[in-house]
Amino acid sequence: MIKVANRIAEVKEYYFSKKLDEIRVMNAQGCDVLNLGIGSPDLPPAKQVTDKLIASARKPDTHAYQSYRSIPELREAIAKFYNKHFEVELDSHTEILPLLGSKEGVMYISMAFLNPGDTVLIPNPGYPAYKTAAEMMGAQVVSFDLKEENNWFPDLEKIDTQDLASAKMMWVNYPNMPTGQKASTALFEGLAQFAIDHNILVVNDNPYSFILNEKPTSLLSIPKAKENCLELNSMSKAFNMAGWRVGMVCGREEYVNAILRVKSNVDSGMFKPVQEASVEALSLPDSWFAEVNEEYTERRKLAEKILDILGCAYDASQSGMFMWAKIPQGRKSEEFIEEILQERFVFVTPGTVFGSNGEGYIRISLCSNKEMFNRAIERLEMVKV
Incomplete structure (x- = not known):
């Protein structure tokens, strides 16, 4: 047996990968687990977006390899979107790089800027992919x-x-996952100045701005942020296109070009019909976000009812497609969720997945229909955990 590379010797299988396998086994045994843990939107994209995908895919000339930078129309659409919703000016030729999802961006940015021994600052709790x-x-x-x-x-x-002396990069994520906390202007101003003062690349991962959030924001709206900051974004959440794998990184030309040098040696570009459909999505009217958020608002009320049954405390003003909540004092997150899973066949995420500061918290995803939420409520009301 050939030994694996040192770089993955300590890398564990992603928590949700293992947990989904466990849930599949339980379902095969007849348990009918209600999964309220995974943040994969169950709602469809807008009809005009899927219509555009189909029409483009039927053309004979859309199936070849594409530019690593994407078609110009997609970069232009991203620039217009950032200008309209965030009041951020981006040069579509030099300051935008579409990606096969923002998770790809996390890896490519790390490959482009990190050397062995460099220090990376990551949030606790935070998205495990940064670490x-x-x-x-x-x-x-x-x-x-x-x-x-x-x-x-x-x-x-x-x-x-x-740590600052050796730090090369810092990850932040606002609106925050898993906590749902929205950024303030003062926070973004502080991060932009921090990046300059300590010569650190600060990357804001920003896929949740349009979910249950009346005022979408971007780190790049701070005038001096472009000097040492990048922003990742994604069409997975706001446009219900998670499986399409469309993301983007925006910022200073030199930084974007460094990421392109990695990307162009790893993937072979994005399917053109997906790009053309993404252009359509980025031009959707504000009413699209209002309709999506109307559904998420109803689901959040049901999630709050679940949290009330479980005796959890939560901030009703949090944004994003999750509910983050503090479990009853004295309980451990993983024990708490296992009790719910094994006794009531309802899965929610333990806060410890996101770091040690997630101990004492759980996260409920809003990416399930109201029928599933109501079924979960019925099961949990039978006996309090």
């Missing part, structure tokens, strides 16, 4: 605390000076 990508590059991971008492914002003054 995994850094470790695969041989970088040193240093977490910074996000805590409820500080509104799930980083305290930049408390980051250790030694």
Whole structure:
């Protein structure tokens, strides 16, 4: 047996990959598990978007390899979208790079900028992919605390000076996953200045701005942010296109070109009909987001009812497609969710998946229909956990 590379020796299988396998086994045994844990939108894209995909796919000239930078129309649509919704000016020729999903971007950015031994600052709690990508590059991971008492914002003054001295990159994610906390202008201003002061590349992962959030924001709206900041975005959440794998990274030309050097040696471009359909999606009217959020609002009310049954505390103003909640005092997150799973056949996510500061919390996804939420409520009301 050939040994695996050192870069993945300590990399574990993604939590949800393992948990979904476990749930499949339970379902095969007749348990009928209600999965309220995974953040994969169940709603369809807009009809005109899928119509555009089909029409484009029927053309004989849309099936060849595509430019690594994407078709110009897609970059132009992204630039217009950022200008309309975030008041951010982007040069579509030099400051935008479409990606096969933002998760690809996490890896490509890490490959483009990290050397073995570099320090990467990642949020705790936060998206596990930030840590995994850094470790695969041989970088040193240093977490910074996000805590409820500080509104799930980083305290930049408390980051250790030694860690700052060797830090090359910092990941942030606002609106935040898993906590649902929205960014303030002051936070973004502080991050942009922090990036300059410490010569650190700060990357904001921003796929949740349009879900249950009246004021979408971008780190790049801060004038000096482009100097040392990038922003990842995705069409997975706001446009219900998770399986299409369409994301983007935006920012300074030199940084975008560095990521392109990695990308062009790994993938072979995005399917043109997907690109053309994405252009259609990016031009959807504001009423699209209003309709999607109307559904998520109804689901959130049901999720809140579940949390009330479970005796959890939560912030009703959080945004995004999840509900983050504190479980009853004295309970452990993983024990708590296992009890629900094994006794009531309802799966929610333990906060510890996202880091040690997630202990004592759980996350419910809003990506299930109201019928499933109501069935979960019925099961949980039978006996309190």
